[in-house]
Structure formats: structure tokens, C-alpha cells
Amino acid sequence: MISIIIMNKTAADIFDEYLAAKGLRQTNQRRQILDAFISVKSHCTIADLYDVLKKKDPSIGFATVHRNLRLLCEAGLAQEIKIGSGKARFELTFGQSHHDHLICLKCGKFIEVFDMQIERLQEKLAEANDFLPRKHKLEIYGYCRQCR
Amino acid sequence: MISIIIMNKTAADIFDEYLAAKGLRQTNQRRQILDAFISVKSHCTIADLYDVLKKKDPSIGFATVHRNLRLLCEAGLAQEIKIGSGKARFELTFGQSHHDHLICLKCGKFIEVFDMQIERLQEKLAEANDFLPRKHKLEIYGYCRQCR
DNA sequence: ACTAAGAATGATATGCATTATCATTAGTAT
DNA sequence: ATACTAATGATAATGCATATCATTCTTAGT
Incomplete structure (x- = not known):
């Protein structure tokens, strides 16, 4: 269980507040999904997270994981990243700063990068x-140190 | 029928050479598809192009349009652009210079832009x-003049 | 604590775009 | 002209995301 705390709030606090504001309910599955999502390495697919969750609670459904990952995005805690034609991936945005991605064409590794000058030029x-502008996506595809 | 000519070669020449080099055949469908793709406004989906082609030749198949749009990408004449979760779109790259996209969140319009400074900073x-780096994708989402 | 209302879950079905299959048609080299 | 085989077009299969719906569970009200 990892707890990042910002302004005295954990991600769980933010999620709870979001649920309350929308008249939605707290459930065991929602708690489990958020916990698992925070502890798992980022850039996971729905299936990745589903597999992790199944080990602790075999009764959890794929649809529930799917629905709640989207809910986490709505709550501003997560963000979907679509690379190529593969499955949707999700990354934690709570406690993370904005960044772009270098994506290795061979091993598929994601390297997170940030360049303030590029950000400003985009503006x-x-x-x-x-x-x-509201948001942007910069992806550089190529070969990482190991694969070049 | 639009002909852009570079180094004395039309897009059709490049395509023919590519086909020859790969031991593939020239067909009426391939000629039709390339012609239609060049004349249609860019950023079209497979279905868009299929609809255009059907008017001239109702017997043409969706799979053929699909296969040959991919072939045009392999030949370096076209490029796939994936936006959000919608259908794949294709744009002509022959005779076009590299550019990035501003994408309006309301009307869906694509604005093509280029900034050499950003290109260099990415490198x-x-x-x-x-x-x-081999290629990159920069998409800025927001609202265009009409929609802001 | 008990109950009613309805939100959430989980299994499954559906939708949709892409890609594969395969019998038939049609280029190409000889 | 012929044989070889790639390409086509209709359709099926696939993959992923999302919708559906009976059942379970959360929450507010009593």
C-alpha cells in the first residue's frame, strides 16, 4: 500500500470526494482497484490490472476494472495513453507531473521525459x-540505449 | 486526377516501383485507390475512401481498399494517423512536408503546423x-478559432 | 438495526473496427 | 496462349471496448 500525500490528501481521499460529489458509492472493488493501480508499475493495460486484482479477489470482474479505471480518469487521478493500435494503457497522474514519452520500437519501453522549452513553444x-490548447501528446518513437 | 511530381516522379511512379521491387502486381484497383486517395481531402478513413471509390466502381471491396491503404503506407506514400479511439485515418505524405497537428476538441478539425525549433529540441x-529517434507524433488538443 | 431505493457488480452479449480466410478472378512471365 | 500465382471481394474471425441485465451491495431514511 503506497500513499502519496498532497495537500494532506491521499489519492484515496480525492477518489472518495469525487464519488461523494457525484453521488456514487464506495465499494470494496473501487478501493482494491485504486490500491492496485497505485502499486502496479504504470502504463498498465486493463488486463494487466485485472490479473493483479484477480490474485487477491478471484471474483472481481473485468468490466468492473474497466469501468473504474475510466472513473479514475474522470476523477483526475489517472490518464489513458493510447500507443499505436494496441490496447489502452493507463498511468497515474496523482502526484506525477506532466511528461511526454520516448517509446522504444523494439522493446516497447516507455521513457518519461519533460522539456519546459518544448512546452512553451507548443503554447x-x-x-x-x-x-x-487544452492538452497535448508528444511521443517520440525510436530505439533506447539497449536496443539501438 | 492530380499529379504532384518530385524528381521527375509522380506518386504513381513511386508506387509502381515499390510494387515491382516487391514482386507485386499492378491492378486497376490499386490505380483507382491511389488516384482517389490523392484527390480526396486528406485525413480520410478507410470507409471515406471506400465510399468515393464505390461510386466509380461499385464492385470494389472494402478489404481491398484497406489492404492497399496499408500498402501505400509501406511504400512511403501515406501515413496512418490515429486520433483518440476513432477509426484510423490516412494522410498523403508524398509531396507533403512533415508537420504536426492541432486538433479541435469540438469540431474535430485538423490544423497542420510545423515548428523547426520544436523539431530540433525533440532531437x-x-x-x-x-x-x-525515428519518428514522432505531436498532437495539441484544444479549441480552434471558430470553437473557442 | 431494518428496510427500501437504486447504484455497482460480474457474466455475458453486443458493437465496431481491423484483419484473416478462401474460392474466384486477373496480372505477368514464359 | 498458357501456367503460375498474386489480388480481389465476400465473408468470417478477431480483438478490444462497451452495453446489458439479473443479482448483490451500499446508503439513506425510518
Whole structure:
């Protein structure tokens, strides 16, 4: 059980508040899913998380994991990342700062990177086109140190 | 019928050469598909192109359009762009320079943009991580002039 | 604590886009 | 012209995401 605490709030607190605000209920499955998602290495697919959860509670359903990963995204705790044509992957955003990805074409590894200068130039590029940016996705595909 | 000519070669020439090099055959469908793809507005889905082609030749099959759009990608004439969870879209790369996309969250419009400074910084960012970049994808989501 | 209301779950079905299969058609080299 | 075999087109299969629905569980009200 990993607890990142921001402004005296854990991810679980945020989730509970989100549920309350939406009139949704707390359930054992929701607690388990959030815990597992936090402890598992990031960039997991629904199936990855489902497998982890099944070991502790074989009765949990795939649909429930799916639904609640989406719910975590709505609550602002997670984010979906779509790479190529594969399955959707999810990463924790609570306690993480924004970053982009270098993706190895051979081993599939994700390297998280950040460049403030690029971020700023993107803002300017959007502005220059009368465009109001909300979010962006930068993925650089190539070969990592081990695979180049 | 639109003909862009580069180094004395049309897209059709490049395609024919690619086919020859791979021991593949020239067919009416392949010629039709390339012609339609060039003349249609870019960012079309397989279904978009299929609809256009059906009007001229109702016997053409969806699978054939699909297969040959992939073939055009292999030949370096087209490129697949995946946005969100929708269908795959394709854009012509022959005679077009590299660019990134601003994508309107409301009307779905694609604005093509390019910033050399960002391109260079991406190269440096990759290098700094011992990463050999091959291609990249930058998409900025937000609201266009009409929708903001 | 008990109960009613309805949200959540889990098994399964459905939807949808992509890709594979295969009998038939049609390029290509000889 | 012929033989070889790639390509086509109809359809089936696949893969992933999402919808459905009877049942279970949470929560508010008594």
C-alpha cells in the first residue's frame, strides 16, 4: 500500500470526494482497484490490472476494472495513453507531473521525459494559430540505449 | 486526377516501383485507390475512401481498399494517423512536408503546423536520453478559432 | 438495526473496427 | 496462349471496448 500525500490528501481521499460529489458509492472493488493501480508499475493495460486484482479477489470482474479505471480518469487521478493500435494503457497522474514519452520500437519501453522549452513553444505555436490548447501528446518513437 | 511530381516522379511512379521491387502486381484497383486517395481531402478513413471509390466502381471491396491503404503506407506514400479511439485515418505524405497537428476538441478539425525549433529540441531531448529517434507524433488538443 | 431505493457488480452479449480466410478472378512471365 | 500465382471481394474471425441485465451491495431514511 503506497500513499502519496498532497495537500494532506491521499489519492484515496480525492477518489472518495469525487464519488461523494457525484453521488456514487464506495465499494470494496473501487478501493482494491485504486490500491492496485497505485502499486502496479504504470502504463498498465486493463488486463494487466485485472490479473493483479484477480490474485487477491478471484471474483472481481473485468468490466468492473474497466469501468473504474475510466472513473479514475474522470476523477483526475489517472490518464489513458493510447500507443499505436494496441490496447489502452493507463498511468497515474496523482502526484506525477506532466511528461511526454520516448517509446522504444523494439522493446516497447516507455521513457518519461519533460522539456519546459518544448512546452512553451507548443503554447506559442497554438497561439499563433488562434488555437486554445487544452492538452497535448508528444511521443517520440525510436530505439533506447539497449536496443539501438 | 492530380499529379504532384518530385524528381521527375509522380506518386504513381513511386508506387509502381515499390510494387515491382516487391514482386507485386499492378491492378486497376490499386490505380483507382491511389488516384482517389490523392484527390480526396486528406485525413480520410478507410470507409471515406471506400465510399468515393464505390461510386466509380461499385464492385470494389472494402478489404481491398484497406489492404492497399496499408500498402501505400509501406511504400512511403501515406501515413496512418490515429486520433483518440476513432477509426484510423490516412494522410498523403508524398509531396507533403512533415508537420504536426492541432486538433479541435469540438469540431474535430485538423490544423497542420510545423515548428523547426520544436523539431530540433525533440532531437536533443532524445539524444539526452540515449535514445535514437525515428519518428514522432505531436498532437495539441484544444479549441480552434471558430470553437473557442 | 431494518428496510427500501437504486447504484455497482460480474457474466455475458453486443458493437465496431481491423484483419484473416478462401474460392474466384486477373496480372505477368514464359 | 498458357501456367503460375498474386489480388480481389465476400465473408468470417478477431480483438478490444462497451452495453446489458439479473443479482448483490451500499446508503439513506425510518
